[in-house]
Amino acid sequence: MEKIDFHKISHQLEVNSPLVHHITNYVTANDCANCILALGGSPVMADDPEEVEEMVSMSSVLVINLGTLKQRSLRSMRLAGSKANEKGIPVILDPVGAGATSWRTKSAKELLETVSFSFVRGNASEIQCLAGLNGKTRGVETAVGQNLDLRKLALTMATEYKVAVGITGVNDVVSDGKSVYELSNGHPFLTKITGSGCMTTSIIGLFLGAEASPVEAGIAGITTMAVAGELAYEDLVAKDGMGSYRMKLMDHLGTISADILEKRVNIKGGIHHG
Amino acid sequence: MEKIDFHKISHQLEVNSPLVHHITNYVTANDCANCILALGGSPVMADDPEEVEEMVSMSSVLVINLGTLKQRSLRSMRLAGSKANEKGIPVILDPVGAGATSWRTKSAKELLETVSFSFVRGNASEIQCLAGLNGKTRGVETAVGQNLDLRKLALTMATEYKVAVGITGVNDVVSDGKSVYELSNGHPFLTKITGSGCMTTSIIGLFLGAEASPVEAGIAGITTMAVAGELAYEDLVAKDGMGSYRMKLMDHLGTISADILEKRVNIKGGIHHG
Amino acid sequence: MEKIDFHKISHQLEVNSPLVHHITNYVTANDCANCILALGGSPVMADDPEEVEEMVSMSSVLVINLGTLKQRSLRSMRLAGSKANEKGIPVILDPVGAGATSWRTKSAKELLETVSFSFVRGNASEIQCLAGLNGKTRGVETAVGQNLDLRKLALTMATEYKVAVGITGVNDVVSDGKSVYELSNGHPFLTKITGSGCMTTSIIGLFLGAEASPVEAGIAGITTMAVAGELAYEDLVAKDGMGSYRMKLMDHLGTISADILEKRVNIKGGIHHG
Numbered sequence: 001m002e003k004i005d006f007h008k009i010s011h012q013l014e015v016n017s018p019l020v021h022h023i024t025n026y027v028t029a030n031d032c033a034n035c036i037l038a039l040g041g042s043p044v045m046a047d048d049p050e051e052v053e054e055m056v057s058m059s060s061v062l063v064i065n066l067g068t069l070k071q072r073s074l075r076s077m078r079l080a081g082s083k084a085n086e087k088g089i090p091v092i093l094d095p096v097g098a099g100a101t102s103w104r105t106k107s108a109k110e111l112l113e114t115v116s117f118s119f120v121r122g123n124a125s126e127i128q129c130l131a132g133l134n135g136k137t138r139g140v141e142t143a144v145g146q147n148l149d150l151r152k153l154a155l156t157m158a159t160e161y162k163v164a165v166g167i168t169g170v171n172d173v174v175s176d177g178k179s180v181y182e183l184s185n186g187h188p189f190l191t192k193i194t195g196s197g198c199m200t201t202s203i204i205g206l207f208l209g210a211e212a213s214p215v216e217a218g219i220a221g222i223t224t225m226a227v228a229g230e231l232a233y234e235d236l237v238a239k240d241g242m243g244s245y246r247m248k249l250m251d252h253l254g255t256i257s258a259d260i261l262e263k264r265v266n267i268k269g270g271i272h273h274g
Numbered sequence: 275m276e277k278i279d280f281h282k283i284s285h286q287l288e289v290n291s292p293l294v295h296h297i298t299n300y301v302t303a304n305d306c307a308n309c310i311l312a313l314g315g316s317p318v319m320a321d322d323p324e325e326v327e328e329m330v331s332m333s334s335v336l337v338i339n340l341g342t343l344k345q346r347s348l349r350s351m352r353l354a355g356s357k358a359n360e361k362g363i364p365v366i367l368d369p370v371g372a373g374a375t376s377w378r379t380k381s382a383k384e385l386l387e388t389v390s391f392s393f394v395r396g397n398a399s400e401i402q403c404l405a406g407l408n409g410k411t412r413g414v415e416t417a418v419g420q421n422l423d424l425r426k427l428a429l430t431m432a433t434e435y436k437v438a439v440g441i442t443g444v445n446d447v448v449s450d451g452k453s454v455y456e457l458s459n460g461h462p463f464l465t466k467i468t469g470s471g472c473m474t475t476s477i478i479g480l481f482l483g484a485e486a487s488p489v490e491a492g493i494a495g496i497t498t499m500a501v502a503g504e505l506a507y508e509d510l511v512a513k514d515g516m517g518s519y520r521m522k523l524m525d526h527l528g529t530i531s532a533d534i535l536e537k538r539v540n541i542k543g544g545i546h547h548g
Numbered sequence: 549m550e551k552i553d554f555h556k557i558s559h560q561l562e563v564n565s566p567l568v569h570h571i572t573n574y575v576t577a578n579d580c581a582n583c584i585l586a587l588g589g590s591p592v593m594a595d596d597p598e599e600v601e602e603m604v605s606m607s608s609v610l611v612i613n614l615g616t617l618k619q620r621s622l623r624s625m626r627l628a629g630s631k632a633n634e635k636g637i638p639v640i641l642d643p644v645g646a647g648a649t650s651w652r653t654k655s656a657k658e659l660l661e662t663v664s665f666s667f668v669r670g671n672a673s674e675i676q677c678l679a680g681l682n683g684k685t686r687g688v689e690t691a692v693g694q695n696l697d698l699r700k701l702a703l704t705m706a707t708e709y710k711v712a713v714g715i716t717g718v719n720d721v722v723s724d725g726k727s728v729y730e731l732s733n734g735h736p737f738l739t740k741i742t743g744s745g746c747m748t749t750s751i752i753g754l755f756l757g758a759e760a761s762p763v764e765a766g767i768a769g770i771t772t773m774a775v776a777g778e779l780a781y782e783d784l785v786a787k788d789g790m791g792s793y794r795m796k797l798m799d800h801l802g803t804i805s806a807d808i809l810e811k812r813v814n815i816k817g818g819i820h821h822g
Contacts, residue, residue: 299593300574300577300593301577301578301581301593302578302581304578305578341593342593342594342595343594343596343599344595344596344620345596345598371592371594374592374594374602374603374606375594375598375599375602375603376599376602377596377598377599377602378599412567412590412606413567413569413590413591413592413603413606413607414590414592415567415590415592466585466586466802467582467585468578468581468582468585468591469578513783513799513803514799515586515798515799515800515801515802515803516582516585516586516798516799516801516802517582517794517795517796517797517798517799517801517802518795518796518799520582520795520798521795
């Protein structure tokens with residue numbers, strides 16, 4: 001099993017303070033900006049075709065998130081993605097709602113074919129659909145059978161698009177097409193607030209911007225959100241509900257340490273012997 | 275007086291877990307998504323003309339909210355509204371700011387004339403203006419005289435557009451053109467945070483998606499927000515202000531039960547003998 | 549030193565309850581709306597060219613914020629800015645990210661040349677760049693040397709564009725080209741949440757809408773946010789992080805009083821003898 005060195009990533013984060021350029025949705029943009037700031041990075045949201053190439057050129061990483069996708073923002077995603085590739089800046093895709101409408105699916109696939117991504121993070125149905133496995137997404141939520149083999153799905157997606165993949169849900173899987181890791185942290189309350197998926201993608205992006213490898217960034221990003229979600233739950237007291245949970249989640253994203261992550265991380269996996 | 279069966283609605287919500295398609299504004303979209311999740315539904319925000327017809331087709335209900343209205347989103351509202359009508363999916367309108375600018379008023383009226391809505395929820399001046407009664411809206415806030423007859427206004431609006439109507443403010447009124455109900459729950463702090471009106475509309479939409487009748491959905495939605503607003507206020511302690519209030523409101527939206535609503539609801543009214 | 553009369557401003561706020569028209573970004577629009585409400589004003593966000601002239605005509609003040617700038621919203625800013633000038637309604641500019649991309653810089657300069665602003669609030673690198681002093685903005689964050697003379701920068705900007713200027717950062721400066729004031733309230737945590745800059749601009753706008761003079765509005769707005777930031781920090785308890793900080797900040801924005809501001813304000817400066 002690959003050893004994830006949370007201290008190294010934390011150190012790189014502190015040294016680089018990555019600038020994370022988002023082309024993202026208006027529902028969770030505020031949450032994503034705040035989690036990047038809480039973890040020590042600098043977020044910037046800019047999505048007009050007039051400026052995205054110049055903005056991404058000064059950034060450490062580009063986060064492309066398809067929530068509230070528009071024709072205009074899709075054009076910006078193409079422009080910024082190509083420019084990032086040209087400059088060697090990592091790009092991460094969150095294919096929100098792929099599989100829900102044909103336009104989303106087509107747009108996500110087109111981006112995957114024209115932009116070289118370092119990472120794709122989605123839920124099982126989004127990834128299933130992009131991997132050509134008949135996924136069906138309900139709105140922006142997953143809608144897959146219980147007995148889907150997530151490890152196989154991650155490997156298929158990673159191989160098909162030559163990209164590291166993170167599938168998040170009750171259990172999480174990360175793969176780069178050679179290795180597969182299963183992650184078992186988190187709490188169901190994370191699915192009861194909007195933005196936990198988008199924030200996870202942004203945090204993986206932050207770690208890519210801090211020069212973590214795609215697999216490291218995926219494992220560390222998913223684990224950071226999942227463990228913060230556990231800690232937030234443990235802090236709830238009588239009468240606390242989802243409003244308090246969201247606040248405590250952001251509290252922990254700002255105070256979580258490499259030591260806590262190392263102690264809490266629940267990971268298994270390694271090189272896949274196909 | 276019609277008996278509102280909160281246990282039945284709560285049960286339907288649990289069984290259906292409605293998918294609530296929003297075409298809405300960027301100011302309160304996050305709040306609306308979170309309140310739908312807290313109450314057990316699934317929100318999806320998608321507003322590009324390329325996909326709204328397909329998205330609404332898989333949804334339980336469509337919420338059209340005119341805050342931050344754009345020419346492009348107006349086009350999407352028309353497309354999605356027509357498709358929802360074709361498929362028999364309920365549609366609810368929040369005519370935010372109708373009466374403030376002529377374009378908003380015209381757009382709201384045009385939607386009311388071309389799309390068949392199950393429900394319209396607005397403040398008194400928005401509804402007054404749509405009902406042709408010389409309403410004047412200040413920005414997105416109500417600006418009406420104290421002695422306006424809300425019952426009459428709701429009946430007029432409901433009759434004119436053949437739609438169930440909810441008017442919210444210091445007191446709330448719901449009517450389907452035959453019956454009128456007055457609701458007296460709530461707390462003034464709800465007017466000191468952005469999004470309480472939009473969230474109320476989304477929650478009514480959620481209940482419509484759970485197959486409540488328009489009047490049931492209106493009464494239950496308004497009462498849910500109003501009682502959560504009371505409970506949030508009761509939980510405030512020294513030094514708490516509007517930030518804490520917002521958080522506690524979301525806490526209660528996630529924990530409120532049919533029992534609490536039944537005990538707290540303050541409703542009078544019934545068949546109108548004009 | 550000019551005496552800032554917080555009681556007078558507070559009284560004017562209560563009397564006028566200003567309607568604050570924002571053409572702003574989707575990342576912090578919710579925060580801006582909530583802080584205006586918490587302080588007793590009415591926010592309205594509307595940005596379509598179809599209606600901005602009519603909306604601004606009924607407003608007390610116009611806030612133009614360049615975060616997530618779009619070609620379409622830029623057009624609306626021009627239209628609304630001109631109409632506000634025509635009607636004598638004050639306009640404030642937040643040139644978010646000026647200096648980061650050439651389009652942002654050009655757009656901000658063009659607005660400054662075609663619209664008459666009462667106030668411009670930015671960070672040091674944004675203002676440096678607009679004042680033609682080779683500022684470099686990293687994303688939407690400041691990136692200036694430590695030994696930059698903020699007083700001189702504010703005077704230069706104020707003189708060049710004949711506008712009152714507020715530069716915020718570790719220390720804050722306000723100038724109208726004749727006087728310069730240095731403000732030393734605040735807390736570093738304000739830089740760890742998104743929206744503190746945008747909210748400061750909105751609050752200055754609120755005070756302009758309450759008929760404070762530009763210098764008064766700038767000093768009072770910056771001090772209100774800075775002192776609320778101090779009070780929020782003082783209220784943090786063990787385990788609280790940035791989520792709690794944001795909530796407590798909004799709590800204090802809703803409860804802060806002229807008495808507290810008078811006791812806490814840390815200001816020096818006055819007429820500049822060039």
